[in-house]
Amino acid sequence: MRLPYLARKVLQLVVLLFAVVAFNFLLFRVLPGDPIRLYARSGRLTPDVVAQLRAVFGLDKPVWEQFLIYLKGLLHGDLGFSYTYRRPVAQIVGERLVNTFVLLTAATILVTALGIVLGVWAASRRGSKVDSSTVISSLVTWSMPTFWTGMLLLFAFGVWFHVLPTSGISTPLATYSSPLGKVADVGRHLILPTITLVLVDIGQFVLITRSSLVDVLTEDFITTAKAKGMSKRRIVWGHAVRNGMLPVVTATALYVGIVVGGAIQVETVFSWPGMGELTYEAVLRRDYPVLEACFLLFAVTVIVANFLSDLLYRVLDPRVKEA
Amino acid sequence: MTRLMRTDLTRRQFLTRVGGGTLVALTMPEILAACTGAGQTATSTASGSPGGPSAATLRIGWSSEPDTMNPLTSYSTEGVEVQQLIYDKLMDYDAQLKVIPGLAQSSEVSADGSEVTYHLRSGVKWHDGKPFSADDVVFTFSTIAAQASSQFAQWLAEMKDITAKGNDVVVTFSKPQAFDPALAIPILPKHIWQGMSNADVQKFANDTPVGTGPYTFGEWQRGQTVSVNRYEGYWGTPPGPASIVWVLFQNEDVMAQSMRAGEVDILTEVPPTIYDGLGGVAGLTQVSLPGFSFHHIGMNVSSAADSKGNPLLLDKSVRQALSYAVDRNQLVQIALAGHGKPGSVLLPPALGDYMLQIPVDQQINANPDKANQLLDAAGYTAPNAGGTRQTSNGTPLEFRLIAIESTTVDVRAAQLFRDAAAKVGIKLDLNTMDENTLGNVVYSTTDWDLFVWGWDSGVNDPDYLLGVPLTSQIGGNNDVYYSNKTYDNLYSQQASALEHTTRVDLTGQAQQLYYEDCAYIVMWYQDKLQAYRSDLWTGFADTPGGIVFNFTRANYTNARPV
Numbered sequence: 001m002r003l004p005y006l007a008r009k010v011l012q013l014v015v016l017l018f019a020v021v022a023f024n025f026l027l028f029r030v031l032p033g034d035p036i037r038l039y040a041r042s043g044r045l046t047p048d049v050v051a052q053l054r055a056v057f058g059l060d061k062p063v064w065e066q067f068l069i070y071l072k073g074l075l076h077g078d079l080g081f082s083y084t085y086r087r088p089v090a091q092i093v094g095e096r097l098v099n100t101f102v103l104l105t106a107a108t109i110l111v112t113a114l115g116i117v118l119g120v121w122a123a124s125r126r127g128s129k130v131d132s133s134t135v136i137s138s139l140v141t142w143s144m145p146t147f148w149t150g151m152l153l154l155f156a157f158g159v160w161f162h163v164l165p166t167s168g169i170s171t172p173l174a175t176y177s178s179p180l181g182k183v184a185d186v187g188r189h190l191i192l193p194t195i196t197l198v199l200v201d202i203g204q205f206v207l208i209t210r211s212s213l214v215d216v217l218t219e220d221f222i223t224t225a226k227a228k229g230m231s232k233r234r235i236v237w238g239h240a241v242r243n244g245m246l247p248v249v250t251a252t253a254l255y256v257g258i259v260v261g262g263a264i265q266v267e268t269v270f271s272w273p274g275m276g277e278l279t280y281e282a283v284l285r286r287d288y289p290v291l292e293a294c295f296l297l298f299a300v301t302v303i304v305a306n307f308l309s310d311l312l313y314r315v316l317d318p319r320v321k322e323a
Numbered sequence: 324m325t326r327l328m329r330t331d332l333t334r335r336q337f338l339t340r341v342g343g344g345t346l347v348a349l350t351m352p353e354i355l356a357a358c359t360g361a362g363q364t365a366t367s368t369a370s371g372s373p374g375g376p377s378a379a380t381l382r383i384g385w386s387s388e389p390d391t392m393n394p395l396t397s398y399s400t401e402g403v404e405v406q407q408l409i410y411d412k413l414m415d416y417d418a419q420l421k422v423i424p425g426l427a428q429s430s431e432v433s434a435d436g437s438e439v440t441y442h443l444r445s446g447v448k449w450h451d452g453k454p455f456s457a458d459d460v461v462f463t464f465s466t467i468a469a470q471a472s473s474q475f476a477q478w479l480a481e482m483k484d485i486t487a488k489g490n491d492v493v494v495t496f497s498k499p500q501a502f503d504p505a506l507a508i509p510i511l512p513k514h515i516w517q518g519m520s521n522a523d524v525q526k527f528a529n530d531t532p533v534g535t536g537p538y539t540f541g542e543w544q545r546g547q548t549v550s551v552n553r554y555e556g557y558w559g560t561p562p563g564p565a566s567i568v569w570v571l572f573q574n575e576d577v578m579a580q581s582m583r584a585g586e587v588d589i590l591t592e593v594p595p596t597i598y599d600g601l602g603g604v605a606g607l608t609q610v611s612l613p614g615f616s617f618h619h620i621g622m623n624v625s626s627a628a629d630s631k632g633n634p635l636l637l638d639k640s641v642r643q644a645l646s647y648a649v650d651r652n653q654l655v656q657i658a659l660a661g662h663g664k665p666g667s668v669l670l671p672p673a674l675g676d677y678m679l680q681i682p683v684d685q686q687i688n689a690n691p692d693k694a695n696q697l698l699d700a701a702g703y704t705a706p707n708a709g710g711t712r713q714t715s716n717g718t719p720l721e722f723r724l725i726a727i728e729s730t731t732v733d734v735r736a737a738q739l740f741r742d743a744a745a746k747v748g749i750k751l752d753l754n755t756m757d758e759n760t761l762g763n764v765v766y767s768t769t770d771w772d773l774f775v776w777g778w779d780s781g782v783n784d785p786d787y788l789l790g791v792p793l794t795s796q797i798g799g800n801n802d803v804y805y806s807n808k809t810y811d812n813l814y815s816q817q818a819s820a821l822e823h824t825t826r827v828d829l830t831g832q833a834q835q836l837y838y839e840d841c842a843y844i845v846m847w848y849q850d851k852l853q854a855y856r857s858d859l860w861t862g863f864a865d866t867p868g869g870i871v872f873n874f875t876r877a878n879y880t881n882a883r884p885v
Contacts, residue, residue: 055522269574277546278546284758
């Protein structure tokens with residue numbers, strides 16, 4: 001049973017990825033606008049020179065042939081060559097991906113961990129003041145616009161109190177006496193963007209965890225556990241939470257997907273040199289190869305996160321195996 | 324909020340970064356009020372004495388990053404800004420945009436004007452220690468001419484021959500050149516660039532550029548900073564700042580706040596709303612200087628048989644009526660918040676006496692009565708009072724108008740223009756789209772009537788902007804498909820006029836002609852808005868076109884810590 005299930009999932013994954021690759025490729029080529037018009041820089045362009053430039057970037061070939069070349073490159077780990085930066089796309093995206101990864105890892109761990117703890121806490125005290133104030137404040141922070149929250153924090157701590165840097169990932173031209181110094185510097189720059197993401201995103205996890213757990217806590221096996229004289233802590237954390245985690249796992253998978261693209265707003269406020277800025281510039285500059293790589297990455301993240309959550313489902317809830 | 328792509332081939336007034344700016348605009352004043360007197364951190368390394376090279380780092384905030392460090396493929400303003408400190412040209416501009424010697428100590432033009440001899444400086448060394456020679460100049464010019472795709476190629480289009488004679492370089496042109504290409508072309512090291520094919524050059528990122536200029540390349544941390552360091556072996560006066568670092572901000576409000584917080588010293592481009600907010604802040608100096616750019620309304624005057632533009636625009640009286648209908652002063656006050664001059668001719672005020680001054684009573688501007696007279700006389704009448712005028716066979720004077728949605732000033736101007744046209748009985752249907760789409764519609768099809776866009780001169784010379792409406796530029800820069808033999812002749816005469824007064828006269832005639840033909844309604848010349856920390860730095864001149872993002876690097880090299 002186990003292998004066919006996995007095999008089926010993997011097959012789905014591959015088909016989905018291919019569809020994404022093909023769609024991305026076509027999407028940017030049906031958009032109006034000729035990139036060569038942007039990249040040829042002479043005021044006196046001749047058709048010869050334009051043709052030459054097309055050939056340099058492989059745009060002289062029919063679209064299907066360009067697609068085959070692109071696919072072949074992808075299979076060899078070659079994401080193409082940037083029209084704007086005139087460097088391999090893998091190199092460009094790699095630099096940015098690391099930065100986005102640092103920000104997102106910090107935010108995702110904090111958001112899910114804190115969200116679950118707060119949600120469980122509220123659910124196990126259902127109807128109390130603690131519960132209602134947690135729900136209300138979750139709704140408030142959840143409805144705060146990311147951009148606005150980031151700006152407020154930035155003005156408060158970056159300009160007014162002047163205790164944290166306003167932007168970037170490290171201090172310009174800083175020299176560090178040790179690698180630890182660099183980590184500390186990046187850490188300081190990481191604080192405000194992370195707090196922003198946690199503030200605006202934690203609400204959904206608190207609420208999902210809470211409502212899922214509230215359901216579980218009314219089920220018969222919980223009553224049985226109570227009747228057996230189990231401690232409240234053991235009932236909640238040992239029995240209820242595991243059962244109530246399914247919606248949270250789904251939400252986390254979706255969150256990782258959204259956040260890779262959705263962190264663009266936070267990256268913009270704090271000038272964090274991540275995927276967001278790269279994607280934005282690539283759209284403006286019609287840099288197809290960079291755009292394709294960015295969108296492919298976003299898609300892969302979503303697909304893989306969902307794939308992992310499917311697998312995790314089976315671990316958390318044995319009933320899924322029969323499905 | 325517009326970004327100038329000074330070196331962009333299409334020289335278009337580029338996009339805005341409204342994503343955040345507009346969102347927070349409402350809350351900003353309160354926050355600003357709370358933040359006045361924010362802590363000021365001085366440049367930690369500022370210690371130099373005025374008048375000599377200092378140990379300080381000059382920090383500039385900008386909102387976009389360079390594309391590459393390869394001058395032959397780079398087209399971003401940011402790329403050129405860094406490159407102009409690393410590479411020298413044969414001739415250069417001082418802080419007043421007066422021509423000064425560069426790698427050439429002097430130059431001579433032959434009696435017939437077609438041969439230019441550049442006497443090169445001796446003892447100049449590249450940043451990697453190799454000696455600079457006339458061969459490098461010959462190599463650079465020849466490569467650019469052969470490659471034909473870089474932004475510099477047009478200045479060598481008429482070059483017939485180039486030879487090195489000892490320490491001299493002799494360039495022969497097929498006709499005299501009013502604009503000296505030596506003022507535009509960065510000289511590249513032959514020992515690094517030789518042997519590359521055209522395709523190799525196209526794919527060369529030039530990650531560690533080597534030049535002869537006052538600064539050596541430092542580091543480019545992608546998405547964050549670019550830095551250069553003073554070249555101790557520089558042939559000229561040692562520049563002030565020991566290092567220069569450009570810091571990327573993805574949000575202009577944050578950029579302005581960072582300057583208040585003391586994290587940067589100069590802002591390259593400040594949107595009008597933020598600019599006004601910086602007034603009266605201690606330690607900051609606002610800079611508002613005439614620019615090299617304009618925004619305009621273009622009208623499709625293509626006479627091609629298969630043109631899909633509305634043929635009614637081929638009637639000059641319709642175009643003039645549209646021009647009379649709109650009040651350019653109102654456009655500046657409302658759309659531009661007053662940060663500019665009302666438009667008229669093709670050449671902006673920063674080009675000095677080349678700009679033709681049209682007396683107020685002769686301007687085709689802000690005169691709806693005159694517009695109505697013109698349309699009445701041409702036989703366009705409205706079926707009912709206040710309605711849309713029609714031709715005698717019932718075709719309405721109705722046109723499509725397109726603008727770039729993210730360029731808010733253009734959209735606002737387009738709305739004002741639409742309302743003004745309606746008052747004289749011309750109906751305009753306004754649509755907005757993204758910049759690339761608009762560019763594609765305008766350049767690759769004739770299926771449009773009117774658009775709003777802008778131009779920015781690529782050089783400190785009338786040639787670039789005057790060259791836009793040439794018949795030969797249809798398919799190139801000529802975005803309205805204008806074609807006029809008299810204009811083409813005037814252009815080509817001025818391009819070879821070596822005598823300044825003759826050239827001023829010829830460029831004036833060309834501007835007058837194009838102004839009256841009304842294929843363009845030049846709406847305004849926007850001011851270049853910048854700001855710097857005058858409590859930390861001094862030595863900046865009021866250079867037309869701005870203290871930075873300009874054709875001169877003098878304000879960088881002259882900068883001194885206070």
